[in-house]
Every structure is written in C-alpha cells, then in structure tokens.
Amino acid sequence: MRTSRLRTVHPVLWAGWAALAAGAVLCAVGWYGVSGERYAERQLPYLASCTIPGAALIIAGAVLLAQGRGSVAAARVEELYGLLVAAEPAEPEATGGAALAPLAVSGDLLMVPGGTLWHRADCPLVAGKAEAVPVDSKLVASGELDPCPICEPAEETD
Incomplete structure (x- = not known):
C-alpha cells in the first residue's frame, strides 16, 4: 500500500x-x-x-x-x-452479538485529590496511582465530583 x-x-x-x-x-x-x-x-x-x-x-x-x-x-x-x-475493534454482531464488557468493574471508588472525577478502583485513570484516595461520599452528594466517563461508576455510593 x-x-x-x-x-x-x-x-x-x-x-x-x-x-x-x-x-x-x-x-x-x-x-x-x-x-x-x-x-x-x-x-x-x-x-x-x-x-x-x-x-x-x-x-x-x-x-x-x-x-x-x-x-x-x-x-x-x-x-x-x-x-x-x-485497527478498530470488531463490530458487536461479529463477536456473536455479545455486549462489550465494562472497562472497570470494581466496587471500590477512588478519587485523586484536586480532581473533578470519581472512579472505580480498577479504572485505568487511577489504577496504580499512589495518590488516589477513597471517595468522600459528601463530595459526591454535593455534586463537586462527577462520575468518570471511562469506567462509569454507579451513581449510588455507600
């Protein structure tokens, strides 16, 4: 080519x-x-x-x-x-119509201090970062933190 x-x-x-x-x-x-x-x-x-x-x-x-x-x-x-x-991934119907697996599935929620998003613990944006800390539910409830668009954590927190 x-x-x-x-x-x-x-x-x-x-x-x-x-x-x-x-x-x-x-x-x-x-x-x-x-x-x-x-x-x-x-x-x-x-x-x-x-x-x-x-x-x-x-x-x-x-x-x-x-x-x-x-x-x-x-x-x-x-x-x-x-x-x-x-190099794009195959279409879902080519893989038998199976839905794509979520990128991150962990139930633990993390955030980076000073960040604006909260993530699942296995999200590639926070995985392996030592500065990532557990999410404060007050910050999520007040709307100061938004859910990560990559790992899409659940809206409900403990």
Whole structure:
C-alpha cells in the first residue's frame, strides 16, 4: 500500500531535483559566459539565455521539491489513518452479538485529590496511582465530583 502511493510522488521529487540541477548548470554557464566578455552588450545574451532561465529553474525546482515532500507527508498521514481505522475493534454482531464488557468493574471508588472525577478502583485513570484516595461520599452528594466517563461508576455510593 505504501509503495504504490509513494511511486506517484517520486516523479515530482525527481523533477524538482532535475530542475534544480539544470538551473545550476545554466547559471554556471551564464556566469562563465559573462565573465569572459568585457563589454556589457556582449554579456546580455548570456544573462538572457542562461542566467535568468537558470534562476527560474532553480525556483521551479524548489517549488516542486516542497510540493513533493508535502505529498509524501500527506501519503504517510493517509497510510497511518488507514492503519488506525483498520485497527478498530470488531463490530458487536461479529463477536456473536455479545455486549462489550465494562472497562472497570470494581466496587471500590477512588478519587485523586484536586480532581473533578470519581472512579472505580480498577479504572485505568487511577489504577496504580499512589495518590488516589477513597471517595468522600459528601463530595459526591454535593455534586463537586462527577462520575468518570471511562469506567462509569454507579451513581449510588455507600
């Protein structure tokens, strides 16, 4: 999948590098021609036929390289998005219609001091945190703490 997308981007990068190289060659030829002429009227043809087109090719090459690298980055983002979408869990009907198991099932309720949510003890947001303390039922009753949207603890407390 990745190679097919990047093959369409490579010609733009190659064209950019080729334009840069051709522009550099033309500028070098123009400089060499101008440096060999003593009079300004004999230098103008080198400027018009080599140096100015060479500078234009250098600018065009820089634009093509910028566009090509942007396309490569966009292709990589698309590839990562495709991998992310492909990694989504299977649909419930594919697993036999069984309901998804809750993330946390513990009956013990914890909170983090200074936090705004209360959690089940096995909630991934507080599991293993030494600073987590048991929930004060007065805080829950007063509405200062909200239930965690991840583990969805029961509204009733002891």
